[in-house]
Amino acid sequence: MLLGKLFEDMTTLHIIASIVDLLIVWFVVYKLITVIKGTKAVQLIKGIFFILIGRALSDFFDLTTTTQLFDMVLQWGFLAIIVIFQPELRRALEQLGRGGFFRKATHTAQQEFEKHRSDMIKAVQYMAKRRIGALIVFERETGLKDYIETGILINAEISSELLINIFIPNTPLHDGAMIIQGDKIATAASYLPLSESNRIAKDLGTRHRAAVGISEVTDAFTIVISEETGNVSVTTDSMLTKDITLEELDELLQRNWISTTSHKEGGGIFARK
Template structure:
């Protein structure tokens, strides 16, 4: 009878109100996790969870002394958390005051792409000016596992300094292709299939033929820096576009660089070979 009365009292407004309540709580927790991500607070939160689990277990087995100790820790833990998390709390309040806390949750991918794009442009501009040959492949939907396995695995963070250093002449990895998955350098010194197309100019070397070759068999986006002329070219869909300006390259990177993607066999941001 009580159950029947409960369901009779449920109204549409009641359901909507509670749903909004749950969504607000979930979003607040999401923002908190966004703020503390990558900080020491993550490890401290894990410690708090262990304390709570220990409290539940000790109470279940009726361990009186242990339970009292856990209760004391939890009782004073609130003040300890405020002291320990003071830098994170201050940063969160500052971001909230600027309104950037809410923007960060919706534009993190755009911010990551912006940083990666600028690092890539800085590296390409540096190498083009000094005629340092380079071949950089950006993986998209088609996995590049077969070609990654031919190179030296790195799975390192992307920076302009590292991009430049890998292609410095007479270094072990400068003469192959670099393959990028999401926001990581997956490998360097990889071998790519050479295109047999007779549309490629005879004065273009192996780098350009390899770039066209990989774009013929996959949907990868490839950047080539010529060591003879310093010109920058790109390939996609089997098409080679030469003498790309930096502003055009920036636009192409924003369009073709998949910073995040689902893990999949042979590719993706979190894929590991």
């Protein structure tokens, strides 16, 4: 009985060890894929895949010479890979030594968000200094699809240069609102509802009324740059806050700009469909 129980326990341990073994292998493979993703090594992996298929087919059809040729390519190919991709391999080993190999995935999203926020601040600073009027709306929990459909679809990565260029006066897209979804510029030249509130100062123009208007019907966060004064204002929850500093804007962006929207329906890690 005791001997039988011992064997049963060994079988259970063996199954658990096998599962852990597979999980480790899959994790390592996944991390390797994240390291080479977007590099020229991806094309090399595709080439190796086709060589392996060719090797299997030549062996299946008993093509002796072709099989030997594929074997020779595979035998010397791995040595060539080490030589050709020495910089990539060294970088991966350096990341492993620093522990960055395992932390990279968790930090990538935050690093991207910080870059986008920096680009946004840089663009706002540039436009405010030169009194370039702008209206930028950030989608939060409430979808802005109805307003996106009124504008020109862009679906572009955020960069300070693109943000500035869109609002340059007398260009086709400068008039209207830009809508940001996650880390994407979804649209430009969109129409927003104008607020009828009497609390808005008479000296404020259409951009400010549109910013307050969208905050009255959604939970969107909006940045407004006045082309008369260059002052930066923000709206959220039907409230307009005028003449804020770049430091204050940065803090507000950290609180109100949703950097990941994976919990929203139909979205990737950033975008709402």
